[in-house]
Amino acid sequence: MSKSLQAIRGMNDILPEQTPLWRYFEGTVARLLDNYGYRQIRMPIVEFTELFKRSIGEVTDIVEKEMYTFDDRNGDSLTLRPEGTAACVRAVLEHGITGGGQVQKLWYIGPMFRHERPQKGRYRQFHQIGLEVFNLEGPDIDAELIVMTWRLWGELGLRDAVKLELNSLGTSESRGRYREALVEFLSGHVDKLDEDSQRRLKTNPLRVLDTKNPETQAILVDAPKMADYLDDESRAHFEGLKARLDAVGIPYVINPKLVRGLDYYSKTVFEWVTDKLGAQGTVCAGGRYDGLVEQMGGKPTPGVGFAMGIERLVLMLEALDKVPEELARQVDVYLCAFGEAAELAALALSERVRDQLPSLRLQINAGGGSFKSQFKKADKSGALYALILGDDELAQQVVGFKPLRGQGEQQSIAWDALAAHLATCVVQG
Numbered sequence: 001m002s003k004s005l006q007a008i009r010g011m012n013d014i015l016p017e018q019t020p021l022w023r024y025f026e027g028t029v030a031r032l033l034d035n036y037g038y039r040q041i042r043m044p045i046v047e048f049t050e051l052f053k054r055s056i057g058e059v060t061d062i063v064e065k066e067m068y069t070f071d072d073r074n075g076d077s078l079t080l081r082p083e084g085t086a087a088c089v090r091a092v093l094e095h096g097i098t099g100g101g102q103v104q105k106l107w108y109i110g111p112m113f114r115h116e117r118p119q120k121g122r123y124r125q126f127h128q129i130g131l132e133v134f135n136l137e138g139p140d141i142d143a144e145l146i147v148m149t150w151r152l153w154g155e156l157g158l159r160d161a162v163k164l165e166l167n168s169l170g171t172s173e174s175r176g177r178y179r180e181a182l183v184e185f186l187s188g189h190v191d192k193l194d195e196d197s198q199r200r201l202k203t204n205p206l207r208v209l210d211t212k213n214p215e216t217q218a219i220l221v222d223a224p225k226m227a228d229y230l231d232d233e234s235r236a237h238f239e240g241l242k243a244r245l246d247a248v249g250i251p252y253v254i255n256p257k258l259v260r261g262l263d264y265y266s267k268t269v270f271e272w273v274t275d276k277l278g279a280q281g282t283v284c285a286g287g288r289y290d291g292l293v294e295q296m297g298g299k300p301t302p303g304v305g306f307a308m309g310i311e312r313l314v315l316m317l318e319a320l321d322k323v324p325e326e327l328a329r330q331v332d333v334y335l336c337a338f339g340e341a342a343e344l345a346a347l348a349l350s351e352r353v354r355d356q357l358p359s360l361r362l363q364i365n366a367g368g369g370s371f372k373s374q375f376k377k378a379d380k381s382g383a384l385y386a387l388i389l390g391d392d393e394l395a396q397q398v399v400g401f402k403p404l405r406g407q408g409e410q411q412s413i414a415w416d417a418l419a420a421h422l423a424t425c426v427v428q429g
Contacts, residue, residue: 010116010124020327021314025156026109029129029308032152036144038105038131043087045111049077055086055264055296060204066114080113084130085264085289085305086296093298098134107131109310121280121312130307131286134293137302139240142268142288143248145306149272149284150250156313157322162283164250165271166242167258169206169226170234172266172291178229179205189219209257225256234267241268264292268304276319277312284308332361332426334378334404338371338390346389349399349415356419360426379404384426387418 007013014022030040049069056062068080081087088106092098109129116122131148133141146164153159169175183205190198194213201208209220230238245252258269269287277283286306293301317323337346350364363381365374378386388400388410399418402410413421 008124010118012123012125020330021317021323022310024324024327025310025314025317028155029152032148032155033107036148038107041088041091041106041108043084043091043108045081046078047081047087047090049079051086051090052079052082055089055292056083057204062114066116068113068115082112082114084108084112084128084307085132088130088132089293089296089303092134093293093296098293098301101135103136104134119279121277121315123311127310128307129310130305132303132305134301134303137290139237139244142241142304143244145286145304146245146250146270147248156317158316158320161276161316161320162272162274164252165255165258165273166252167226167255167269168230168234168238168267169259169265169269170230170267174229174231174234175266178224178226181224181229182206185223192219206259209259220257227256237267264289264295266290274316276316280312283312283316329382330361331363331381331383333385333387333422334381334383335362335364335387335389336374336378337365342389342391342394345394349418353419353422357423360422
């Protein structure tokens with residue numbers, strides 16, 4: 001017997017029962033970003049591999065071990081995008097939309113791909129909403145990104161479940177001085193470092209700070225601190241960011257070990273973390289990358305952004321019981337029609353009602369069936385009310401109106417009065 005076809009491990013179907021919550025979350029974020037003046041950009045899922053090697057860094061875990069890379073028929077090396085910032089920078093450079101100092105405030109949404117060990121909240125195909133801002137170099141725009149996410153957590157009911165962690169990586173020069181000091185310190189303890197940290201010491205030593213190994217974490221207690229190596233510009237920038245967060249009243253903690261996993265970050269880095277999802281605690285993260293555009297062939301251009309994981313935030317909404325009740329109901333009204341003449345009238349009547357009530361979720365029974373079977377489908381749909389149209393109703397040009405979720409007797413409503421009645425019972429009520 002041939003093996004049944006299945007989805008690739010770590011690449012999941014999002015089923016109809018799940019999509020209402022996804023659409024609610026995505027719609028909430030989209031409205032918020034519109035209100036703050038951000039515009040959507042859509043980039044390809046596949047890019048030339050060189051893009052990610054040049055931007056993320058060849059010695060990062062993502063490029064070394066996690067990318068889905070293949071040669072196409074032309075012999076070009078292509079990669080399914082593992083993150084969105086590099087692709088967004090490529091797009092703004094290619095189309096020249098940041099030239100001449102133009103400020104761009106952009107956002108995007110879509111799947112990303114990394115070959116990781118699948119677990120709850122970490123998948124090989126995962127979905128992100130990302131923001132990128134170009135040609136603004138002050139701490140005010142860094143603060144705006146964080147303030148927006150704080151407002152989002154409030155709208156979703158998640159503020160009590162997340163914590164903001166901040167750090168500054170300084171400029172490339174100050175980070176270089178810190179890197180030298182860190183390597184010198186860790187080299188004196190190399191025999192006590194875990195295997196992964198020993199490898200990172202030679203390739204990307206700042207990532208050692210991000211280790212989860214308790215023995216290595218104990219060694220890092222006495223390691224040099226990035227704050228002691230910051231240049232005056234970076235220190236002033238970081239103080240300006242903290243002052244703005246304090247002014248709004250957003251709580252935060254300074255995490256000197258927060259470095260992020262990508263080479264392009266500089267100055268501000270931040271993460272929103274939670275303890276509600278087990279090991280996968282980061283739900284939104286980002287920072288400043290003032291050298292990335294130039295590194296990719298453009299003119300010096302300040303940049304800052306973040307990405308949030310949709311899967312993890314959807315899991316949080318479910319775990320904390322923050323899913324709006326109305327999402328469980330996908331149909332407001334179910335129209336049952338009995339006989340061909342009633343079915344024809346039901347179709348015309350339903351379209352007339354939709355013209356008058358565009359937001360009404362009205363489903364017409366399809367496939368015929370007895371009175372009992374149609375009512376069973378009406379109940380299963382989750383609708384609040386059933387409409388009944390048979391020969392008697394057709395003759396009198398009325399429709400039966402029956403509550404399905406509460407008290408109330410069935411009544412007859414004239415066709416011309418149906419939209420107004422539904423507006424009172426469903427749309428407004």
